[in-house]
Amino acid sequence: MKTKENLSKSENTSKKTTKEKIFDTSIDLFSQKGFNTVSVREIAREVGIRESSIYNHYKNKEAILDAITDYFISELAQSGQITGNMDELIIQGPEVFFEVGGKLFIERMNRAKNEKIWRIIAIEVFHNDKIRNFFRNELLEEPLKSWENIFNIMMEKNLIKPSNPRTLAYEYFSFAIFLFFEYYVLKYNDDYESFMDLALDKMSKHSEFILNAIKV
Amino acid sequence: MKTKENLSKSENTSKKTTKEKIFDTSIDLFSQKGFNTVSVREIAREVGIRESSIYNHYKNKEAILDAITDYFISELAQSGQITGNMDELIIQGPEVFFEVGGKLFIERMNRAKNEKIWRIIAIEVFHNDKIRNFFRNELLEEPLKSWENIFNIMMEKNLIKPSNPRTLAYEYFSFAIFLFFEYYVLKYNDDYESFMDLALDKMSKHSEFILNAIKV
């Protein structure tokens, strides 16, 4: 979509249009201070224009956040296409599937590349309807359905112990949501690298625990 | 603390002091619309005074939220004292402990009685330092430590399979945090009863899953 893909969000080069500068600057500021704390005047000052000029590019302040959300949703949708032949993967058993699934998860987190937007999603999920609905549907319900389906297939093929696949989906995937909140909200400190390391280590231990609990 | 304990937050009787009215009205409004969306003038109108009068009772708008948080923290601290003879409980095995632990958890959720304040905690946890620190320390780290200790004792007494007690604490308790966010944030709709029913059902299934995974 658009021309965003090849642009780093932080470089404010003169090649960027004013609208792009507003977009990128807003991501920086919203992720640091939250939507409400950032004023339109502050964005304008950072971009180098008067505050009224903002309204030539975006209907209002909310529309900037909307644009950021839309951009992020479309980025994530693209990275979600990597499914392909999942059945072949499933029949290789839960060990292999968890490993590949974990890598896909990381790829998805990094593909929808901007860690700053993940942070915005995290802190505005309770104040913004669009973000909340996106989170609930695309980041919670859809993955839960997928995992329920996966565990269901594994049970039918006797690859794991029989149990309730919906419960199993919750047991496995809710931990990822917990980690998201733990690091992006409760412990966030701009140190993105350590977040990823810690979260991946914890997710790996979690996979191991689940694996031991369900393997035949 | 203070005189809050015996007052229902919703009844705006004339017996209440102005400060109490401000306090209670703010809880209602903040839980419905969020801190930022509520104006001081709106609180004042609801209470029946001018906005400038608010400042005779609270330093500023933030101080009202601070008072609500402090009240809630002290309420929760009181309900946390119910520990007592935990060792006796532990040696009865994980089944009994999970059941009693679940009941204590519910009691704690209901004792710190105001579901409205739980909602405020949930939606302001990312915008307010005091709330975030409270959540991270008292609702996440402390319970994790307790559960780590509990699982450690159970392992020493060979009541459960040997594993990493810290990992086990995360496996068990992070699900409660997930449920909190799922219902108070992502799916909140003023229907508090159904939240409790659904969450308790899910937590019960989760306990069962963990139990099957760790029992000897």
Add this chain to the structure above:
DNA sequence: GTCTATACTTCGATAGAC
């Protein structure tokens, strides 16, 4: 002690000139 009138500053947003 409690409340009000009033003013100050900053915010999001609009209109119109260049």
Add this chain to the structure above:
DNA sequence: GTCTATCGAAGTATAGAC
């Protein structure tokens, strides 16, 4: 497209009435 000028509403502060 960007500017200046301006608006109403927000959070806040205080002097003074009762």
